[in-house]
Amino acid sequence: MSDTFDQHADNIYQTALDKVPGFTFDNAVARVFPDMIKRSVPGYAETVAMSGIIAGRYATPGSHLYDLGCSLGAVTLAMRHALQARGDELSGCRIIGIDNSQSMIERAGHYVALDEATVPVDMLCADILQYPLQNASVTSLNFVLQFIAPEQRLALLQAIAAATLPGGVLILSEKLCFSAEEQLVQDKLHLDFKRANGYSELEIAQKRSAIENVLIPETEQTHIERLKAAGFSQVVRWYQCFNFASFLAIK
């Protein structure tokens, strides 16, 4: 792997900052991203791996599989390997990873190029709110909707549902919020998870302040009701680890 695309440990918030800027998916974040997300999001590895299993069940020949907000393409590659294992390299399926961070997409393109599977993949730098989706059997929003302004979330889900073939699916993974009582329990466990993964109290506090107005979590009920309003007929919560959960919405 070239030096340019080496991955590094997340040390972004190790030094005390006078003023913590709002979180963005810039080059500094892209170069530490795998370490950051693994140490910050309980269950991340499972949601990526199971996206491959779900894609293997729901992808149909000749359809598109979308990884929206793909970052470095972890879900794109999990889907690709699942289709490859199914013998789908010539079935006309195409996997399309989209992210509006140029730094993420440059790196993702590099990792896809290094990958040996042959199922076709496109990595695009674009805004998922603008991109014309079509012919979708499987779409992933793996910890992405939480970064979209709440008033734009229904329209995005409607566009995904409209582009989804009958029987196709959306995999939606999100940080959740809860009743005040449950929130206290879940927050403590999430903090323990971060501490156990080596983040200091300073790093945790500065990251929290950076992300405060950028990542806006919602309740499970809000997600399920909105997925149904958007046009999905069935919603199954297939996974939860502390305050992070993943839903399978079936058209």
Ligand code: GEK
């Ligand atoms: C993974 N899914 O590794 N258009 C395109 N991309 C966007 C937009 C937008 N409007 N808004 C945010 N993003 C990945 C992890 S990270 C989650 C997803 C996290 C992108 C943003 O640039 C970033 O790469 C990604 O959504 C969110 O499975 O960091 O907690």
